[in-house]
Amino acid sequence: MDEQLKSELRRQGVVATTLQELYNWGRKSSIWPLNFGLACCAIEMIATTMARYDLARFGAEVFRPSPRQADLMIVAGTVTKKMAPQVVRLYNQMAEPKYVISMGACAISGGPFKQGYNVLKGVDRYIPVDVYIPGCPPRPEALLDAFLMLQRKIDEQQLTGPSRPRHLQAKLPSEFDVPEYGEHDLTPAHNDSIWHVPLVHISNAGKNESGRD
Amino acid sequence: MNLEEIKSQIEANVPGCSLQILLNGSPSGQHSLLVDKEHGLTVASYLRDGASPKFDYCSNVTGVDWPLKETSTKQKTKKIVDGVESEVEEVIKTATGNYLEVVYHLFSMDARQGPLVLRMRTEDRVDQVHLPSLTPVWRSAELQEREVYDLFGVVFDGHPDLRRLLMWDDFKDHPMRKDYVDPDDYEYEPTAHDEVLKRMQAHYAAQGAPSASEETR
Numbered sequence: 001m002d003e004q005l006k007s008e009l010r011r012q013g014v015v016a017t018t019l020q021e022l023y024n025w026g027r028k029s030s031i032w033p034l035n036f037g038l039a040c041c042a043i044e045m046i047a048t049t050m051a052r053y054d055l056a057r058f059g060a061e062v063f064r065p066s067p068r069q070a071d072l073m074i075v076a077g078t079v080t081k082k083m084a085p086q087v088v089r090l091y092n093q094m095a096e097p098k099y100v101i102s103m104g105a106c107a108i109s110g111g112p113f114k115q116g117y118n119v120l121k122g123v124d125r126y127i128p129v130d131v132y133i134p135g136c137p138p139r140p141e142a143l144l145d146a147f148l149m150l151q152r153k154i155d156e157q158q159l160t161g162p163s164r165p166r167h168l169q170a171k172l173p174s175e176f177d178v179p180e181y182g183e184h185d186l187t188p189a190h191n192d193s194i195w196h197v198p199l200v201h202i203s204n205a206g207k208n209e210s211g212r213d
Numbered sequence: 214m215n216l217e218e219i220k221s222q223i224e225a226n227v228p229g230c231s232l233q234i235l236l237n238g239s240p241s242g243q244h245s246l247l248v249d250k251e252h253g254l255t256v257a258s259y260l261r262d263g264a265s266p267k268f269d270y271c272s273n274v275t276g277v278d279w280p281l282k283e284t285s286t287k288q289k290t291k292k293i294v295d296g297v298e299s300e301v302e303e304v305i306k307t308a309t310g311n312y313l314e315v316v317y318h319l320f321s322m323d324a325r326q327g328p329l330v331l332r333m334r335t336e337d338r339v340d341q342v343h344l345p346s347l348t349p350v351w352r353s354a355e356l357q358e359r360e361v362y363d364l365f366g367v368v369f370d371g372h373p374d375l376r377r378l379l380m381w382d383d384f385k386d387h388p389m390r391k392d393y394v395d396p397d398d399y400e401y402e403p404t405a406h407d408e409v410l411k412r413m414q415a416h417y418a419a420q421g422a423p424s425a426s427e428e429t430r
Contacts, residue, residue, distance in 0.1 A: 081380075081381075082379070082380065082381050115395075115409065117380075117388035117393070117395050118379055118380060118388070121398070181381040181382075181383050181384070182383070183383060183384065183385040184384070184385060184386055184396050185396035185398065189396065189398045
């Protein structure tokens with residue numbers, strides 16, 4: 001439908017819309033996050049929900065204590081290797097459509113603890129992530145920004161066609177392999193179907209401007 | 214509080230124990246007391262109940278890994294060979310380390326004194342890694358001894374609940390030991406330098422590194 005005609009109609013008191021717009025509007029306006037935090041980023045996440053920053057303005061005030069009722073997983077904090085299987089299991093238990101925000105340096109890559117023996121080098125090794133927020137920890141404004149970005153992402157999704165989201169494609173998986181505790185590391189160390197080691201110019205590493213194309 | 218006094222106190226009251234004062238050369242001068250592991254528990258109980266001041270609080274337990282370190286020094290000595298005096302160089306080899314150490318920091322709440330630094334050492338780093346647990350004396354040592362067991366592999370005899378603390382139960386290594394090698398799970402990072410850079414190069418060399426001419430993404 002023509003955008004101009006639509007806004008003209010709206011001025012006259014007639015609301016014209018499409019099923020897709022309605023569907024996306026409904027989803028993006030009531031994203032209920034899962035109520036869990038892993039480390040210090042969780043404190044910023046809690047601050048975001050409180051009166052000053054007020055995540056409720058965007059329809060996400062209801063933090064659900066059960067993954068069955070949640071739409072959004074905010075991975076807020078360091079994912080230790082001991083905790084990683086539980087995080088993946090929680091994600092698997094969430095109902096589609098479901099989204100993941102990877103909050104803070106640790107959840108993205110392990111952050112300052114990347115070389116540590118017990119820290120997972122990024123939660124995206126096991127579950128697909130929709131929005132990453134850098135920062136250590138990110139401020140509540142950054143989380144709000146990520147949340148709005150997720151809403152825009154949902155708003156742009158097509159209900160039909162090959163680019164439709166995962167939950168509308170029966171063939172795509174909604175659950176991902178839960179890693180197991182191995183003798184020296186988690187097995188597997190990452191999920192091959194969703195994550196690959198970033199490939200770079202190794203020959204340049206160690207020089208100035210290392211690894212840049 | 215004088216460490217010498219405490220040492221003679223313990224020696225007078227715990228027969229057969231061997232104590233040694235380890236000097237700390239740093240400005241803090243926080244010297245410590247090395248206790249043999251056979252008398253560790255009796256010395257600890259005496260420190261809590263009988264000594265003056267009574268050390269009723271154990272604030273910290275930690276571990277130290279001392280791998281075997283061999284040093285050789287050359288020494289010139291004069292020897293008379295066939296009636297002719299000549300200087301001969303001798304190489305003297307000394308080996309230190311090859312044990313795990315557990316350090317306890319004790320305080321006296323009554324006398325407001327401390328810390329008294331107590332150390333115990335294992336026989337070696339491989340299989341004779343048993344030490345007496347001091348958890349029966351100071352409850353606060355329980356979790357920290359579990360941590361030392363987890364990260365260093367010291368087995369505390371007499372500990373009420375000796376399980377791994379930070380790593381999972383099936384984990385085999387002890388990550389805080391000097392010879393711990395973490396899994397070869399290298400991922401490029403833009404700030405790679407020093408050891409990380411070396412590991413990265415070794416990792417990619419082993420995997421058949423993408424050469425510079427190859428296309429990158």
